[in-house]
Amino acid sequence: MRLSRYFLPVLKENPSEAQIVSHRLMLRAGMIRQQAAGIYSWLPLGYRVLKRIETIVHEEQIRAGHIPLLMPTLQPADLWRESGRYDDYGQEMLRIKDRHDRDMLFGPTNEEMITDIFRGSVNSYKDLPLTLYHIQWKFRDEVRPRFGVMRGREFLMKDGYNFDIDKDAALHAYNRHMVSYLRTYERMGLTAIPMRAASGPIGGDNTHEFLVLAQTGESEVFYDDRVVDLKLGDRQVDYDNRAEVAGVCQEFTTLYARTDETHDAAAFDQIPEAHRKVGRGIEVGQIFYFGTKYSESMGATVVTADGSRVPVEMGSHGIGVSRLLGAIIEASHDDKGIIWPEGVTPFHCGIVNLKQGDAATDAASDSLYKALAAKGLEALYDDRNERAGNKFATMDLIGLPWRVTVGPRGLEKGVVELTSRKTGLSEEMTPEAAVERLVQIYAAHR
RNA sequence: CGGGGCGUAGCGCAGCCUGGUAGCGCGACGGUUUUGGGUACCGUAGGCCGUAGGUUCGAAUCCUAUCGCCCCGACCA
Structure with a gap:
């Protein structure tokens, strides 16, 4: 691309509304333009990086055997009434009425919809395991959006959902996602540490968040600093090999690493003092195993080999695609500007x-x-x-x-x-x- | 949602207190110069001073309302 023919509106001075470095640099480098609080246009340079990150996420998901599809941004409210979350979700959900006065919503996530798709077409254990995902714009009407794309109201997210016949299979899906996420972040030049987390309204008891260490992070993190040195590197992981995948997860989750939500001071104190670190991190992904929470309430069942019908075991997994731009910049810049890792450079x-x-x-x-x-x-x-x-x-x-x-x-x-x-x-x-x-x-x- | 701050040219800001023809720097455009780290000079264009109402002979300035944005906190797959 010849710069004389490109659209790259760089700014020499810092826009006054941007306080943190990634937001400032994204505005100055002509990557984004704010349209409303927490809502941005992606200008050509920013769009290139966004697409680059999206491509890496796709490639690693497909490598792990997961299947892409695309669900809409607008959803009917009835699906959410079925799961009981229409009332639970609160003000963060943007509710809309269409011309026929039907209740709609701008999707903040897609558990209900994917479960609806699944139950409509899958009836047999023979169709499992199945993991479907998409990369789609989400909207959560945050009370206080801030930090540019790091905490926007509209954001691009990869969200995936696994359907399995039993808990062991579902936990393998969980592990498979952990490994694929580690690969994904490494390709982007990031060190993202899996940390035991709290599940929140999504339910379930097994969940890890992936955090990129950065002073501007919103979460306080406690960790053994040897986790930072763990790398997947070039190794080839057979995603169908349960023991191998579980082994990698074991390797990456044994050392202490937790957010303030799950922090255990006594366990933390067991770490040798030289390795004990308290810092801040940016959450760039989270994986959940939640069993039959949605399949039961929404009737997503399959027939087993012995002819009985059981609700499927599920989990969901998310990567904040647009947020990653901010996280990468927070982790890789100097006083002159951004330093893109080769994997995501525009x-x-x-x-x-x-x-x-x-x-x-x-x-x-x-x-x-x-x-x-x-x-x-x-x-x-x-x-x-x-x-x-x-x-x-x-x-x-x-x-x-x-x-x-x-x-x-x-x-x-x-x-x-x-x-x-x-x-x-x-x-x-x-x-x-x-x-x-x-x-x-x-x-x-x- | 509680607290604080800010809306004046594309960006950064001054002017407001004490009402009287809207300014500065950067950027843009034209020219001259220059060409190894945001060069210098000359010139030009660009503003319903967020919006609405009020006070006044006269409002960017004072008053009221409203909209928007930012920060701190609370909240947060």
Whole structure:
């Protein structure tokens, strides 16, 4: 993409309404624009990252054997009356009447609807196990939305629901989600720690929240800091192997890690003092096993091998997709701007043409741009007629992980400069070598 | 929902107390200059001063109401 033809309304100054760093940077980098309290438009740069995150979530869910579908944002109230949550949910649920005076609502979650879909088409144990999920906009009418997309009223969420024949199978689904979530966050360059949590109105007694450590987090967290070093890395997990999946979960949940809701001071004190940490975290996902809470109230049953009919065992699992943008920025930025991890960056690299209008630098920048495209790499080419300082500042602000600088000085020697946003270190090399290096870097993020 | 703050140009703000032709910086646009870290100069455009009502000869300014936004707390898959 040529910057001269793109829509990237960056701001030099901090908008006064934004208090925390991720919100400020998203506004300044031209990623979002607020339309009402807690409701945002996603401008092109923000939309790219959002789509990138969504893609990773999809890929990891599908890898785990889960099946995507798409349910609507608007739901009929009757479904919620059936589960009993229409009255329970309270003011957070946005209630709407249609022209025929029917009660509707903007979905804050989809347990009822997915259960309705399930019971309408699934009757036999032979159709299980089944895990369905979607990535769809939710609306929760928060009393006080804040922190930009971190606590918006409208937000994009992946929510999945497993249907299993018995508790063991359902707990395997729970574990499978934990592993797939760990992979998902790692691909985004995040360390998200599974922490035992409280289940709240959703019910059930088995639940973990995934928290990204950040000073601006809304939850207080207590943990053994050795959990931070746990990594899934390159290992291949067979998602159908119950013991293997359970083993990974065991590995990631044995060390103490809890939010203030479930904190146990006595257990915490058992941790060696050097590893005992209290901090704050951003919740970016949660998994639940809740058994037959919804299947019983809504009549979602299957016929078993012996001919009897039983309510299915269920769980639900969520990832805050739009919130992740804020969480990633909170975890990865400096005083100049955002630092995107390679896995979620809106463009693979930036190209800064230091002397726009100069025949040699224009030609070199242009051919570099095309060479990258030929290798499937998307560059944001700053071809504006601006000062170098302005171009560098823009690139730093929007946080592309790599920048190729093309200038007359370097071209005399036949080189361009490849700079890491994260370390700030630059290396001179031929344009061909720069392309090859970027190809290698991104090979690990395909 | 309780407490506090703020609505004036795209962004950041001054002016309000003490009523009298709406300003500054950045940005945008045109030009000159410049070109390896937000350059300099000249010029131009852009505002029902959130909205409605009131007081007054006269309201961005005083009064009332209302809408919106932000922060703290409470709340929160």
